[in-house]
Amino acid sequence: MSRKLEVLRALIAAWKAGDIEGVLGHLHEDVVWHYAAAVAPPARGKAKARKFLETFRPQLGEVRWRLVDFAETGERLFVEGVEDYTQTDGAVVVAPYAGVFEFDGDLVIGWRDYVDVGVMEAQKAGGPASAWVLALADRPAI
Numbered sequence: 757m758s759r760k761l762e763v764l765r766a767l768i769a770a771w772k773a774g775d776i777e778g779v780l781g782h783l784h785e786d787v788v789w790h791y792a793a794a795v796a797p798p799a800r801g802k803a804k805a806r807k808f809l810e811t812f813r814p815q816l817g818e819v820r821w822r823l824v825d826f827a828e829t830g831e832r833l834f835v836e837g838v839e840d841y842t843q844t845d846g847a848v849v850v851a852p853y854a855g856v857f858e859f860d861g862d863l864v865i866g867w868r869d870y871v872d873v874g875v876m877e878a879q880k881a882g883g884p885a886s887a888w889v890l891a892l893a894d895r896p897a898i
Contacts, residue, residue, distance in 0.1 A: 784865035822897040
């Protein structure tokens with residue numbers, strides 16, 4: 757298995773467990789994280805990443821984030837996955853996404869998530885996931 761994929765899986769496991777320090781342990785001090793690329797400005801630096809995580813994580817109950825495919829070239833790991841979680845208010849959010857992770861050694865220094873925020877917001881407001889979103893999300897995890 758790819759070392760970069762192992763690091764990302766460890767980061768995902770920390771996020772699922774609600775372990776913010778564990779997530780941050782996989783991020784470079786100078787990380788640039790586009791948590792909603794082209795929708796919101798990135799979190800620049802570990803302190804800003806911490807602030808985002810500490811704001812967002814308390815809104816989540818169960819997290820089922822999973823990867824369905826990946827490719828690697830040089831210091832980049834490209835992934836396709838599913839953001840899948842239940843908020844503390846009971847809303848279920850399921851959104852296919854693509855992500856790009858750039859590494860400096862074993863630390864993530866660049867992170868770009870490409871996701872349809874509108875799909876997520878509609879579900880946060882209580883709407884159901886569409887049949888095509890569910891079909892994309894129903895693929896087996898790697």
